[in-house]
Amino acid sequence: MSIAPTPSGPPALELRHVEKAFGAVIALRSGSLALRKNSIHALVGENGAGKSTLVKIIAGLYQRDAGDFLLEGESVDFKSTAESKAAGIAVIYQEPTLFPDLSVTENIFMGRQPTNRFGRIDRKAMRAEAVGLFQRLGVRIDPDRPAEGLSIADQQIIEIAKAISLDASVLVMDEPTAALSGVEVDRLFAVARSLRDEGRALLFISHRFDEVFDLCDTITVMRDGDYISTDPIADSTVDEIVRRMVGRDVTDLFPKQDAVIGEPVLEVRGLNSAGVFHDISFDLRAGEILGLAGLVGAGRSEVVRAVFGVDPYQSGSVTINGRRVPPNSPTAAMNLGLALVPEDRRKQGLVLESSVARNTTMAIRRSLSKAGLLTSGAENAAARVWDARLEVKTNALDTEAGTLSGGNQQKVVLAKWLATNPKVLIIDEPTRGIDVGTKAEVHRLLSELAGQGMAILMISSELPEVLGMADRVLVMREGRITAELSRDDATAETVMSAATRTAATTHAEERAS
Amino acid sequence: MTTLTQTSPPQTPRSGSAVGRALGHFIRARETGILLAVLLVIVVTTVKNPSFVFSSDGWRDLLLTPSILVLVAVGQAMVIITRSVDLSVGSVLGLTAYLTGRLFIDIPGIPMIVVFLAGIVFGGLLGLINGALVAFAKVPALVITLGTLYAYRGINVVWAGSNRINASDMPKDFLALGTGQFLSIPLLTIIALVVLIAAGWYMKNTRGGREFYAIGSDPAAAGLYGLRVVRRLLIAFVASGALAGLAGVLYAARYGTVNSQAGSGWELDAVGAAVIGGVAIFGGSGTVWGAAIGAVLLLTINRALPILGVPDFWQRAVVGALIIGAIVLDRVLSLRQSKRLLEAREDSK
Secondary structure (H helix, E strand, O other): OOOOOOOOOOOOEEEEEEEEEEOOEEEEEEEEEEEOOOEEEEEEOOOOOOHHHHHHHHHOOOOOOEEEEEEOOEEOOOOOHHHHHHOOEEEEOOOOOOOOOOEHHHHHHOOOOOEOOOOOEOHHHHHHHHHHHHHHHOOOOOOOOEOOOOOHHHHHHHHHHHHHHOOOOEEEEEOOOOOOOHHHHHHHHHHHHHHHHOOOEEEEEOOOHHHHHHHOOEEEEEEOOEEEEEEEHHHOOHHHHHHHHHOOOHHHHOOOOOOOOOOEEEEEEEEEEOOOEEEEEEEEEOOOEEEEEEOOOOOHHHHHHHHHOOOOOOEEEEEEOOEEOOOOOHHHHHHOOEEEEOOOHHHHHOOOOOEHHHHHOHHHHHHHOEOOEOOHHHHHHHHHHHHHHOOOOOOOOOOEHHHOOHHHHHHHHHHHHHOOOOOEEEEEOOOOOOOHHHHHHHHHHHHHHHHOOOEEEEEOOOHHHHHHHOOEEEEEEOOEEEEEEEOOOOOHHHHHHHHOOOHHHHHHHHHHO | OOOHHHOOOOOOOOOOOHHHHHHHHHHHOHHHHHHHHHHHHHHHHHHHOHHHOOOHHHHHHHHHHHHHHHHHHHHHHHHHHOOOOOOOHHHHHHHHHHHHHHHHHHOOOOOHHHHHHHHHHHHHHHHHHHHHHHHHHOOOHHHHHHHHHHHHHHHHHHHHOOOOEOHHHOOHHHHHHHHOEEOOEEHHHHHHHHHHHHHHHHHHHOHHHHHHHHHHHOHHHHHHHOOOHHHHHHHHHHHHHHHHHHHHHHHHHHHOOEOOOOOOOHHHHHHHHHHHOOOOOOOOOOOHHHHHHHHHHHHHHHHHHHHOOOOHHHHHHHHHHHHHHHHHHHHHHHHHHHHHHHHHHHHOO
16 A cells, blocks of 8 residues: 655655764764655654654754755755745654644644735634644644643644644654544544645654554664664564664663562552643552653653652652651652652753752752851762762862763762662653763662662653663553553563553543543 | 633533624633723722813823823733843833934924934834844843843933923924824824724734744744744834834923933833733733733822822832732633643543
8 A cells, every 4th residue: 555655856855864963962873864755754763763853953943963955856954943844844743832822723823824915814714724624633622722731632633733734745743643542543644645645755753663564655764873774664574673773682781680679668649630640559669670661741750750749749648668758848758768860950950050069969968067057078078979989970079060971960960869868769761861881880870779679760761771670660641550560571562552552442441531 | 821811611612693702702801800990990089089080181181191101011012922021111211202302402393203203213223222132142131121221221311411301392283292182082092092903903913913922922832833033022122112212202292301210110110011911921921902901000090099098108009919919810810721721621531
């Protein structure tokens, strides 16, 4: 059923050996891609393979450092998203970007609303067009309601409607199905096929191989910022693609030692927060690494923020060794032995303008101070101990934390929390955006800590990390825990199917709830 | 913050006549509450002292007093809706008011229309400086316009020194504009209304106007949409400056005397008017109509309080309470709306 790419003529869009770095972090080493008309092209790779960077370069959001970018055979340099839009490229981003105060209809047409000759927006026509788009996509969304409060799935639908209404010759979809239900996915694919048959070029990024093989005709694999291969789907197999994506043996990289797993330390019961997460219950045992997997936006970070007392929750309880952790009080949580290494270390984990020493001792200021006074001597002494244990590479303790590399910043944040001598360590995306070497160090460290009896809750979007490190895996989808898997049961397939939804289960569940 | 203006509950049956829908929309609108507050103040004060409305002076003052502030508040609202703020409008107003007087003194016989245009263009240029600093230097508008608030006032002081423009320096025709009436409606009020209708139409019905809201609602998303954020910011600040400039010319016509301190403190009245009128201080929602009604409420209360026997020193406190009350009200409404939307979402699952 797939249409063979027509080899004649230049590709609709072509990238050749495109490079992009952010400071010292190389996001894209050599990205290559050729999209043809009448074709749906799949782009696959692990998290961090450089897919999203590639998309943002196509969208004009990032400018490439090197390489060629050709549109219909002509070299282009997009300085802004407006320029790429004007050139006929529509992009559906992984994370929806809507204006919460404005109506759904306005969100779809912002910047290109239909107008009459006096420049007045023709609201009737605009609304009718929105209704038509939703009909084509087979969804029921009130076009007049504000975008605020829409579910991720509905927001994604609006992104899709927006992209379709652009009438673009190149349509890029960065994981558009992540939050959609089966019927919605089917509708989207029907629309995608009709757009293909109209002669457009589509790029489809997804982690779900069944969808990729169902929809696409060509597949490009990326790994660690590099182009790996491009093949017709007909000649490819899932096993072969996965091997290329991973390119290494998963177990080698993530050396979780076996630890003695003790009694439950952290018990979470029936945690609820309206519209964010529902009915979250789990135990975390001493010496255990519990992985919390799920798609971006599934509510994982929100749950741990609530457990730690940063965000409020309406009902449920959190206890450590049988003692209740009061809600809304990170201080109390810390005193009971809880530590949270947050997702965004630059914004939430560090004071970038402060020294390494001050950052390291940030959480133990009280115990370090004498008569309410904190001397830099005491700070430096404590910081020296912890930074040495974690092998933070820095010239001096008074170096500004913001000047360290990502990996070393993460070590400082870890040192800060380990200094509080926690019983339970919650760590959100422990190795996001840090280099491979430091990654391995962080993993070894977590494994050691668990071996010493610390209970560790690890959120990670990187499947190999979850599968390699965790003794047990919880999977969340749309604010609920959908699976609990033992180390032996946890595979890429079981985790992903619990994290995403397949048509059959979704509808049964929707009726049940 | 989201006002109720844009709300329509999901799955509301769209029945009833267009008039009925418009009426329902009007009743729910955030602006309606403020309008009712204005009417309440007027009614209560008139009961106490009928000449507050029912005398030719009372009627004229009722309309005339807020007219100049309405112009400044409309410009301010446009800026605030884009998630900025323009604190320099009082100084811009003062500077153009003085410029107006100087033009009449230094160029005898200068046509009035030229003076008006000069004031508007000059104000627009001062606004352009604000906008360029905000849009290109990427410094928060609060800081930039606090700086130009002092800088523009400083220029005014250097230029005017201890001089003062007096009514006798300006042509009678021009001064007549300041107090003149047409069909018992002050000319200044008519000018303010025309500007208000034009700005309201622009903000509601044009792509440019809607982009102001989009930028204020989520600046990052505006960038991803490919909206021309820099251009919109410049337009908002130029509009605010130009309207403050027009207000400066009318200030000279209305009061007849202008010294180097004219318009001091107006920026706070303008921001207050916008906030009271339901313009969200973090942008994205509210209307210029709300800001205009807010300006009327602010100044009408100021005049009503002495008549109601409220001592002088309490009057500023009342204005403060009004602003805080408006913000608290907006916050409550927005929380209620978020909760309602969330519940609707949970129910639909």
